């Protein structure tokens with residue numbers, strides 16, 4: 001994934017608060033480049049293309 005190098009753009013509201021739908025609103029999803037991942041249940045959500 002070399003293409004996400006120079007792109008450091010502000011992502012809309014969608015990014016602000018990603019919570020795990022499985023663990024509940026208290027568990028934030030960790031951001032990993034092009035996706036979010038839950039550290040508890042391994043739930044992963046792919047970011048929409050900007």
Ligand SMILES: [Zn+2]
Pocket residue numbers: 020021022023024027038039040041042043
């Ligand atoms: Zn979870």
